[in-house]
């Protein structure tokens with residue numbers, strides 16, 4: 308599983324990082340995905356972070 312943050316959309320609220328700190332991290336005022344491949348046990352966190360993003364900037368696939 309992979310996740311992608313659309314930096315154009317991200318408003319830097321930090322919510323995804325709070326929800327899934329093993330998957331997302333802030334880089335300046337934008338969130339980035341910190342792993343190439345999301346581990347199975349982190350998949351749910353990654354999806355929750357994407358679902359809670361207020362501007363739907365995260366795609367998980």
Ligand code: SF4
Nearest residue numbers: 317318320321323360
């Ligand atoms: S939740 Fe969405 S808007 Fe907020 S930091 Fe993460 S990607 Fe950016």
